Amino acid sequence: MKLKVFRYHEGMSAPHYDTFSLEEEPSMTVLRALFQFQEQFDDSLAFQYSCRGSVCGACAMLINKVPRLACRTQVASLLKGEQQIALSPYPALEEKVGWDPSQEVLVEPLPHFPVVKDLIVDRNAFFKSYKFMEPVIKPESIPPKENLMDPSDLPDLELYTNCILCAACYGACPVDGENKDYLGPAALAKLYRFHIDPRDADNRRLEKADINNGWWACDFHGNCRQVCPKGVPPIMAIGQAQAELMEKKEKSEDKK
Amino acid sequence: MDIKPLEKEKIPYSELEELEKECPSQEKEKKNGISSLDDEKEIISKNILSNIHQYDVIIIGGGLTGLRAALQVSDAQLKVAIISKVHPLRSHSVAAQGGMNASLANVPGENETVDNWKIHAYDTVKGSDYLADQDAVEIMCREAPSTVIELEHMGTAWSRLENGKIAQRPFGGAGFPRTCYAADRTGHNALHTLYEQVISRDIPIYEDFFVTSLVTENEYCVGCTALEILTGKIHGFLASAVLMATGGFGRLFNSSTNALINTGDGQSLALNAGVSLKDMEFVQFHPTTLYGTNILITEGARGEGGILINKNGERFMGNYAPNSLDLAPRDVVARAIDTEIAEGRGFKGGYVHLDLRHLGEELIKERLPGIRQISIDFAGVDPINEPIPIQPGQHYSMGGIDADKDGKTSLKGFYAAGECACISVHGANRLGGNSLLETVVFGRMVGDAIIEEISKGSCKEQNNLETVQKAITEIDSKLKIILSRNTSENQFKIKESLNNTMSSKFGIFRDRVVMEKGILEIEEIKKKLSQIKIDNKKLALNQAIIRFLELEYLVQLAETVAFAAMKREESRGSHTRTDYPSRDDKKFLKHTITSLQNKKISVSYKPVVLGMFKPQERVY
Structure with missing residues (x-):
């Protein structure tokens, strides 16, 4: 079993790939494999990590041409050909380097972001979109005790509060690849999360992304939902938001 | 692939603007301070100025404590910044x-x-x-x-x-x-909630900044230095108050639920600045961590009705805690599981089962979806159909920076809260559900204490430029020396042996003979630190050097845990001495204090604050 890793740092004329033979470990994840690479082969390899339990979102990268969390992805099952996800194609998925999926795991940085070094990308654009959404609750008033909330409102809300902002969806979205100004699936899902929160008093949330590069830029490829390690479906939020906005517009046309 | 050169300046505020900022309570003196800075500008090159940032309050750590404290001081119109070695959402609180x-x-x-x-x-x-x-x-x-x-x-x-x-x-x-x-x-x-609140207030966050030292002057903490990981540049931060909120040191042990970043940076930085640590021997082992990877399986699983079963199919907790059974406190349950395994009633490899099957699919999916996913992803087990293989693993550091209920330490201007601190709400064993509580309560309360202290005008002279510059130079040359070494020790092997020593000699059950061996092993490891070779010689984005600095922090903490554990000749909470199996209130109803004196760890004690509840035998 081998790890084929994308390498780049500032000053290099072009990126290259390093291949490293892995020493087998029981239930080895790609993150463990990267540590093995760093510890035994080249201590200059750079990658982000923190929780190693698929809750923090630090280690999203392109693994076997699918954006995934390195800590959640098992090497053995990749080599067996499991965990395949058929994504709607986009340029980053094109094969730039030969690799043998039965022998090698191919690890590359998350697409659609500038590469800082090796597997580390600059997620600034991602968090800029997030911030643009004003992702904070805007309550009408603050009650002395907790707001009461119908437990049946929770499953829908949790679908979106489960987002860990790892940016895998951003790296999987063909539209993000073409249009740098597209706000992207995670930020839109975050906006929708506040829109459906019964405690939120801002009834113009959806309008925030009622722009060319917002809800309307989505082409409904659905890659976002497929790669999300937490099962968040931005595509659903976008579809719902578009429908609600159209309905709102129709209503206001009718009034005129 | 889209490749762009690294953005050089990601600093949220203009540094010059920062130097002009004023402490609200001491405007006059501050103005004097600034003008003297202006006078000095010829000797301070612009280059250095761009490395030095000034705030009212610096918070080190972007987890729940750090973020909550930042909101508090920001809402009091104080200028605050957060420094964190990772993006705040990657903090272990998550x-x-x-x-x-x-x-x-x-x-x-x-x-x-x-x-x-x-x-x-x-x-x-x-x-x-x-x-x-x-x-x-x-x-x-x-x-x-x-x-x-x-x-x-x-x-x-x-x-x-x-x-x-x-x-x-x-x-x-x-x-x-x-x-x-x-x-x-x-x-x-x-x-995520607190991060949203921080973002909505535009509180500056120095992300990917690794703090390298606290800066002190005249027995006052005036700021810190930090390595900007992306560029390799050393920065200096000046502030009227510094709050440490960096979390625990779980990565001292080889089977830990903690994030890989939990390397006790804050405790070690404090120790090196002359601040004492408290109760370091009290390390919590969580009873239910996933066998192999030690990812946490929440106590909530037992709260919802999950039960522990040994190899013989017996629900064994009745033998250890007849009333509370599976919901006894963590120290009790962790000891019980370890005993079952040691006495041959565990499964091969050393684990027992956590059985949730009787709770039913609906409840598991509604209330425990995360641990179901973890079990599937990391152990290939769906708890709806199969029991989860679990074993105890390091989980929490009850000890930490010796701080009072306002987060104040013995060093003026330096505060600590959250897991890196020992305000001492957990004593010898923390109850589940009390750590999240502690982070947010004391994030806010210590924020208030800092606001009060600054408004009292106890802001010190802000003309500490020279001190911080000196500190920057010290760190810079330290890092250069480390990188220039042509020695041969491998830091990753040393880290592994440190982890093995701590888990095998200072784990759930401890005794003098074994701990003595452990202390000798730590001494050996300590000697090797200066022989470690780092191959990557560039300072920019060099994870090997970050991991080395973390290892240095951990080795120092290993000594404090070891000495404190050795000297506490009793069993209390998580600290179980097989050679002293009972609690000894006469001798040890007191906090252990470890401090650095002449570069050596010394141990002393201080009284516990008693009150409403008199010590009694602890039965569950």
Whole structure:
């Protein structure tokens, strides 16, 4: 079993790939494999990590041409050909380097972001979109005790509060690849999360992304939902938001 | 692939503007300070100025404590910045699962009894094996309900009861269903909520900055230095108050639930700045971590009715805690599991089963979806159909920076809160659900204490440029020396042996003979630190050097844990001495203080703050 890793740092004329033979470990994840690479082969390899339990979102990268969390992805099952996800194609998925999926795991940085070094990308654009959404609750008033909330409102809300902002969806979205100004699936899902929160008093949330590069830029490829390690479906939020906005517009046309 | 050169300046504020900022309470003196800076500008090159940042308050760590404190001081119109070695959302707080304790009394106890903060305090003090400071416990438990509600108002998606109120579940060592939860993703929900609040206030965050030293002058903490990981540049931060909120040191052990970043940076930085650590021997081992990877399986799983089963199919907790059974406190359950395994009733490889199957698919999917996913992803087991293989693993550091209930330490201007601190609400054993609570309560309270101190005008002279420049130079040359070494020791092997030593010699069961060996091993490891070779010679984005600095921090903490554990000749809470199996209140109802004196760790003691609850035998 081998790890084929994308390498780049500032000053290099072009990126290259390093291949490293892995020493087998029981239930080895790609993150463990990267540590093995760093510890035994080249201590200059750079990658982000923190929780190693698929809750923090630090280690999203392109693994076997699918954006995934390195800590959640098992090497053995990749080599067996499991965990395949058929994504709607986009340029980053094109094969730039030969690799043998039965022998090698191919690890590359998350697409659609500038590469800082090796597997580390600059997620600034991602968090800029997030911030643009004003992702904070805007309550009408603050009650002395907790707001009461119908437990049946929770499953829908949790679908979106489960987002860990790892940016895998951003790296999987063909539209993000073409249009740098597209706000992207995670930020839109975050906006929708506040829109459906019964405690939120801002009834113009959806309008925030009622722009060319917002809800309307989505082409409904659905890659976002497929790669999300937490099962968040931005595509659903976008579809719902578009429908609600159209309905709102129709209503206001009718009034005129 | 889109490749762009690294953006050079990602600093949120103009540094020159920062140097012009003024401390509200001491405008005049400050102005004098600034003008003298202006006079000095010829000797201070622009290059250095761009490395030095000035705030009223610097918070090191972007987890729940750090973010909550930042909100507090920011709302008081103080200029605050957060420094963190990772993006705040990657902080270990995000991994907390089960919940946050508060006597909201939304769910009645047995026979319709009603919970209140005093019972919460009693459970906490009993859980702590009477080592917690009762004044601090009182604050935490009194403030708990308003803290949970405050998070709710800020947007946390708490799970709900049918009547719409915040849901609460039973947890270990608690007399009531007191643990408020957001499914089994409570930390995630709370951390994202506080991050949203921080972002909405535009509080600057120095992300990917690794703090390298605290800067002190005239027995006052005036700031810190930090390595900007992306560029390799050393920065200096000046502030009237520095709050340490960096979390625990779980990565001292080789089987830990902690994030890989939990390397005790804050405790070690404090120790090196002359601040003492408290109760370092008290390390919590969580009973249920996933076999192999040691990822946490929440106590909430047992709170919801999950049971522990040994190889023979026996529900064994009745032999150890006849009343509380599987919901006894963590120290009790972890010892029980280790005993089962040691006596041959565990499964091959060293684990037992946590069985949730009788809870049913619906409840598991609704209340424990995260641990179901973890079990599937990391152990290939779906708890709906199969029991989860679990073993105890390091989970929490009860000890930490010696701080009082205001987060104040012996060093003026330096505060600590959250897991890196020992305000001492957990004593010798923390109850599940009390750590999330501690982070948010004391994030706010210590924020208040800092505001008060600054408004009293105890802001010191801000002309500490020279001191911080000197500190920057020191770190710069230290790093250069490390990189220039042509020695041969491999840091990753040394880290592994440190982890093995700590887990095998200072784990759940301890005794003198084994610990003596452990101390010798730590000494050997310490000697090798200066022989470590790092191949990557560039300072920019060099993870090997970050890991080396973390290892240095850990080795230092290993000594404090070891010496404190060796000297505490009794068993209390998580500290179990097979050679001293009983609690000894006469000799050891006191906090262990470890400090650095002449580069050596020395151990002393200080009294516990008792109060409402007199020490009693601890039976569950």
